[in-house]
Amino acid sequence: MNILLRGTLLGIVAFGLAACASKSPGPLEGTWRMTDPFPLTVSFRRGELEAMGAVKRVSYKRYWSDVLVTYEEGVNKGASFRYTVIDADTIRSDSGTFRRVR
Template sequence: MFRGMLLTIVTLTLVACAGESPGPLEGTWVVSEPFPVRVTFRSGEMEAMGVTKKLSYQIDGDQVLVMHKEGATKGITFTYTVVDAKTI
């Protein structure tokens, strides 16, 4: 019973911390490798190569966890570390 309650508390905490704002990731970034791609992070979504996907974000210090809500990557979380204003 304790394990189930602990799992529920952790899950609710993660859901409560997730939001629509990309925080320090907000804006347009250019990925240079393996090929150049322009990626724009906005409130609740991301756009890359002309495709917009619904997301939620969780900010933890200099890391932003990006959780995909639709498409082939639905349910997958990517972690981005913001190094400075020009580097992730």
């Protein structure tokens, strides 16, 4: 019984650490381009996101293959957007599919 309890607690701690907010974009780091349904280029950097010429402070939270990007300032403050990592050069969001530029 003691081993089961330890395993459960270890699993809870590991899950909690995997979902911690961070300034690091992890697998999103770099520049990405989407062409459909409209052209958009987004750069994810440590603690910030650049899109359409505007740089905004953000935080990142990773859940397995998903990364939640939460705005810390501006009109979208508090809003989170989910990006799903498909492979090293492809991510998907509600807006569309992005391909890595660099």
